[in-house]
Amino acid sequence: MSVTDIMRFIGNTPILELTRIRPFNNCRLLVKLEYFNPTGSHKDRIALYMVKSAIEKYGLKEGDIVVEASSGNTAISVTFIAKRFGLIPIIVVPKATSVNKVRLLKLMGAEVVFGNEDPSSPNYYLKLAEDIAKERGGVFLNQYANPANVRAHYETTAVEIWNQLNGSIDCFVMGVGTGGTITGVGRYLKERKRDVVIVAVTPKGSKLAGGPGIDRIEGLLHKDIAPLLDRSIIDKVIEVPYSEALDMSLRLVRDEGVLGGISSGANIVGALKISKELEPRSTIVTLIVDSIFRYIDLLEQNIMM
Ligand SMILES: Cc1ncc(COP(=O)(O)O)c(C=O)c1O
Incomplete structure (x- = not known):
């Protein structure tokens, strides 16, 4: 049977147990492969929820405009979903956004506007x-403050993980950007299993870790804490240096055949670190958020190939 709506391929992504990258304490490490979503990241889930909720709330119809501020996966997902509903996507990106990403957004049919990354600028991209x-x-969809972001992960990502593992999960590890994934998944899991350990991964020295926010991992917040993040469901914050995330994303590709991006490498580093503190044979789950294809330039610049 064929399916005529590509949006039906959002979610229901597979889970893989890693066999070469092994945690401590005989723990198992399972990764949910979010690059199986149509545009290659977990943000397809939230884009669908945010656009649908805007359509319901504001009665949007074909030709109406949705705006998002993002330089990354959300920009691509929002463009993809908006076009499916006949809406016009306007994407505001920081000036430093890679040329290839801007080209892709335009090819997909977005109107791209350049803003400034400095919050004190009158052209600050979120304000713009x-x-x-x-x-x-x-x-303005605003993934950083839109409750549909958390809802998407509570109602889809979390439910899928729970069902795929028949509830046998002891720890969930996730890098924090908007906080939508960790809040939605963490909340759902804790409601079903109170002692599940929820671990937030963050760049070394980030604001979330109480530092100045110098180290940067694309997709994760380093200088701010997103208002959606529910800190009450987080048991532990683990800091990951950019260089370790980068090395791990290469190991993932070479040793496991998992073509994850850099924040996914950070998730794996976080999972290995927490495994030292877990009961033997615990099951740890994390996301492979997006794919290495988004970061070829960065990897080439930083790693001796
Ligand atoms: C590559 C990447 N990793 C991780 C995240 C974090 O996900 P969330 O925003 O749900 O916290 C994002 C979000 O932008 C991302 O783009």
Whole structure:
């Protein structure tokens, strides 16, 4: 039977147990492969939820505008979903966004506007997105404050993990960007199993870890803490240096054949670190958030190939 709506391929991603990259204490490490989503990341889930909720709340119809501020996976996912509903996506990106990403967004049909990454600038990209939405009568989706982000992970990612493992999960590890994934998945798991350990992964010295926020891993927040993040469900924060995340993403590709991106490498580093503190034979789950294809330039610049 064929399926005529590509959005039906969002979610229901596979879970793989790693066999070469082994945690301590005989723990098992399972990874949910989110690059199996249509545009290659977990953000397809939230883009679908945020756009649908905007359509319901504001009665959007074909030709109406949705605006998002993002330079990464969410920009691509929002463009993909908006086009499916006949909406016009306007994506505000920081000026430093890679040329290839901007080209891809344009190819996919987005209108791309350049903003500034400095919050004190009048053209700060999040503020600019809000202004554009007002001026052009569109809806600013704002993944950093949109409850549909958390809901997507609570209702889909978490339920899938729970069902795929028949509830046998002891620890969930996830890098924190908007906090949508860890909050949605963590909340669901804790409601079903109170002692499941929820671990937040963050760049070394980030604000979340109480530091100045110098080290940077694309997709994870380093200088701010997103308002959606529910810190009450987090048991432990693990800091990961950028260089370790990078090395691990290469190990993932070469040793396991898992073509994950750099924040996925950080998730694995976090999982290995927490395994030292878990009961023997615990089951740890994390996400392979997106794919290495988004980071070829970065990897080439940083690693002797
Ligand atoms: C590559 C990457 N990793 C991790 C995350 C973190 O996910 P969340 O925003 O749900 O915290 C993001 C989010 O932007 C991302 O793009």
